[in-house]
Each structure stands twice: as C-alpha cells, then as structure tokens.
Amino acid sequence: MESTRERTVLLKIAKKKTMISLTLILAMMSCRDIGVEGGRNDNEVPSFGVALLTSGPVSDAGWYGSAYEGIQLIEERFGARISHQQTNTPAEFDEVLRAYATSGYSLIFAHGFEYQDAAVRVGQEFPEVTIVVSSGGRVADNVIPLIFELEEGSYMAGVVAAKMTKSGTIGMVGGVAIPPAEATFVGFEAGAMSVDPEVQVLVNWIGSWDDVAMAKEAAVTLIRRGVDVLIHNTDAASFGVFQAVREARESGVEVWAMGMNRDQNDVASEVILGSAIIRIPEAFVQIATLWSEGQLTPGEAHYAGGRSGAADYVVNPNLSDKYDPELIAEIDSIRLGIADGLIAVPRIEFLERAGGSF
Structure with missing residues (x-):
C-alpha cells in the first residue's frame, strides 16, 4: 500500500497531467512487499524502488512475461519495492516514466x-x-x-531448421520490423545458410506484437508456400503461429514451429521443436546488482548474449527424439563457439547517443 506522502504526490501529478487518469496512476503505483529469500521482515523498509513498463500483457508467455519475472526476482533478491504498468499508447510513455520517477522509483526498466x-x-x-x-x-x-543478443540464439535455431526441413523452405513471422527484431531474423537466416546455402527463407511481418489472428493468418500463408519449419519474433501473437502449425499438422501437413524470446516449449509442446531464448530475468538481476553496487557504467549499453549465457537455444525435451545425436553435438559446439568468440553471428548495429550518433 502507498504511504500518505505517495498518494499526495500522485494526486498532484494527476491534476497537472491529463493524459493518464488518476485511477490508472494509483493502480500503477501500488506494489507488493514480499519477504526476501532468507527472511526479510514484512515491516522492513524496501531498499529501493524498481519499476517496469511494458507495452503488452505479461501473460504473453514471452517477452513481457519474462520481464515481469525479472522484477519479481529483483524483489526477492534485494527486497526492492516493485511496480509494473502496461502502457497502451505511446502518449503514455512519458507520463508513466515521469510518474514513477516522481514517486521514488530509482531504477526503471522500460521494456x-x-x-x-x-x-x-x-x-x-x-x-x-x-x-x-x-x-x-x-x-x-x-x-x-x-x-539482448538474441540473434545468437536464433542462429542456432536456424541451424536446426535447416537440418529439419524436408521442403528446403523455412519461414519467419515477425511483429514490428524494428532493428532488434530484424536482427533475430538475420541470425536465423545466417544459421540456416551455414548448413545449406540453398535453403529458402521466407518472412512475413504483421505490424503487431500481439495480434493473434493476424499472426495465425501470416503463418498459414507461409505454410501454404511450402514452409515446414516456422519461427516467430512476436509477443502474444505467437499463440496464433503455434495454432496455425498445430492445425496444419492435424490436417496431415508435416510442419514444425519454434519459440522465441523465452522458453516456449511447453506452450505447444507437441509442435515446437525448440526455442531461441534470452534469459531476461537473470539479465535484469545482473543490471540491478551492478546498479546497486555503483558498477553500472553510465552512458554505455549493457550487452546480454551467448558469452554470458543470456542467449541460447533450448531443445524441447518432448521432441528430443526428432534430433539425432550429431545435431545435438553440433548445437553444443556452436554454443561454445559463440561463447568463446570463435563464431561471429551477423548483427544489426542500431545504437545512437542522444544528441548525435557514436
């Protein structure tokens, strides 16, 4: 529950800012105090405040859900006061960030x-x-x-896709074509072509992270064009991709799906070969640790990829019989090669310093 001082601050913000309702801000600032592992006293004052903004639901079993797990892990490890707010329109971005900063949240994850x-x-x-x-x-x-250097995980997924395809055509369903998402597909294609330079890679961008129906339609289109291994980079829309693959298999088409962002193998375990993942909760904890110790370098990007174990490919244990031992060994070898810097996965550089480029 908020203190009287916090409510007063929020009321002042609400009067000055009309873009977000008072009800929304009050809901946003409510937080839970859960004891830390090792026994934090319920009456103990939280060490600091950590907030999370997402532009989609944390029930997506992917990108947003992993971020929410991240701040929960920070709460558990540090006894931090945490709060999450879903922003539904770009107009809310500044308002919610400003409201959190005003209310004492000193570390904010804008996801x-x-x-x-x-x-x-x-x-x-x-x-x-x-x-x-x-x-x-x-x-x-x-x-x-x-x-997040997710392209390193998707590179391994591309290797698997090229090994598994029988049609010689694999596909990708993307949400919004922003550089980080495009980079994952660059990695996927590079991995596939490292196995078979003649493999055909098709992509269908839907312009949305969460439109399940549109993602399903895009997946169906790709399957009709001969795609028999299909990966995605969406959020809640991934459910549409998995449903399209499930229905195609039920009708006799041999096609497989792959998960992305988090381990989605249990979302549709009968059709997902494996998942290209980033370990978002662990990366959030690492950031919070560096920040709390004064070791988070200001003005520099923080990278989380294969070298730190943050990016990976996870085989679906329910479909492990689809992998021959040689392929498993090859995945392990690629993972080590990326970690040791011996395999350079193609990436898209998009960093820019505020006020000018690097």
Whole structure:
C-alpha cells in the first residue's frame, strides 16, 4: 500500500497531467512487499524502488512475461519495492516514466525499443533516476540500453531448421520490423545458410506484437508456400503461429514451429521443436546488482548474449527424439563457439547517443 506522502504526490501529478487518469496512476503505483529469500521482515523498509513498463500483457508467455519475472526476482533478491504498468499508447510513455520517477522509483526498466525516446526525455528531467531500455537504441548518461543478443540464439535455431526441413523452405513471422527484431531474423537466416546455402527463407511481418489472428493468418500463408519449419519474433501473437502449425499438422501437413524470446516449449509442446531464448530475468538481476553496487557504467549499453549465457537455444525435451545425436553435438559446439568468440553471428548495429550518433 502507498504511504500518505505517495498518494499526495500522485494526486498532484494527476491534476497537472491529463493524459493518464488518476485511477490508472494509483493502480500503477501500488506494489507488493514480499519477504526476501532468507527472511526479510514484512515491516522492513524496501531498499529501493524498481519499476517496469511494458507495452503488452505479461501473460504473453514471452517477452513481457519474462520481464515481469525479472522484477519479481529483483524483489526477492534485494527486497526492492516493485511496480509494473502496461502502457497502451505511446502518449503514455512519458507520463508513466515521469510518474514513477516522481514517486521514488530509482531504477526503471522500460521494456522495449519503443520507449527509447521517452526515456531520454524523462531521463533529462530526472538525472538521479536510471532508466534501462530493453533493446533500446539511444544512450544517455542515465539511459542504459540493455541489448539482448538474441540473434545468437536464433542462429542456432536456424541451424536446426535447416537440418529439419524436408521442403528446403523455412519461414519467419515477425511483429514490428524494428532493428532488434530484424536482427533475430538475420541470425536465423545466417544459421540456416551455414548448413545449406540453398535453403529458402521466407518472412512475413504483421505490424503487431500481439495480434493473434493476424499472426495465425501470416503463418498459414507461409505454410501454404511450402514452409515446414516456422519461427516467430512476436509477443502474444505467437499463440496464433503455434495454432496455425498445430492445425496444419492435424490436417496431415508435416510442419514444425519454434519459440522465441523465452522458453516456449511447453506452450505447444507437441509442435515446437525448440526455442531461441534470452534469459531476461537473470539479465535484469545482473543490471540491478551492478546498479546497486555503483558498477553500472553510465552512458554505455549493457550487452546480454551467448558469452554470458543470456542467449541460447533450448531443445524441447518432448521432441528430443526428432534430433539425432550429431545435431545435438553440433548445437553444443556452436554454443561454445559463440561463447568463446570463435563464431561471429551477423548483427544489426542500431545504437545512437542522444544528441548525435557514436
């Protein structure tokens, strides 16, 4: 529950800002105090406040859900006061960031490329607040892009897809064609072509992260064009991809799906060969640890990829019989090669310093 002081601050904000209702702000600022592992006293004052903004639901079993798990893990490890708010329109980005900064949240995770401009604007107003933008492309003194090198996991997925395809055609369903998402498909294609330079790779962008019906339609279109291994980079829309693959298999078409962002193998375990993943909760905890110790370098991006174990490919244990031992060994070898810097996965560079490029 908020203190009287917090409610007073929020009421003042609501009177000045008309873009977000008082009810929304009050809901946003409510938080839970859960004891830390090892026994934090319920009456103990939280060490610091950590907030999370997402532009989609944390029930997506993917990108947003992993971020919410991240702040829960921070709460458990540090006894932090946490809060989450879903922003439904770009107009809310500045308002919610500003409301959190005003209310004492000193570490804010803005989970998505779309928040980068708002983070820079609000960061200038609150230099004492650190804003971490997941997959962000703009850097400022207190705005830290957290770059997930998911293309390293999708590279391994591409290798698997090229080994598994019988048609010689594999496909990708994408949400919004922003650089971090495009980079995952660059990695996927590179991995596939490292196995078979003649493999055909098709892509269908739907312009939405969460439109399940549109994602299903895009997947159906690709399957009709001969795609028999299909990966995605969406959020809640991934359910549409998996449903399309499930229905195609039920009708006798031999086609497989792959998960992305988090381990989605149990979402549709009968059709998902494996998942290209990023370990978002662990990366959030690492950021919070560095920040709490004063070791998070201001004005620099933080990278989370295969070298730190943050990016990976996870075989679906329910379909492990589809993998021959040689392929499993090859995945392990590629994983080690990426970690050791011996395999350079193609990537898209999109970092820019606020006020000018690097």
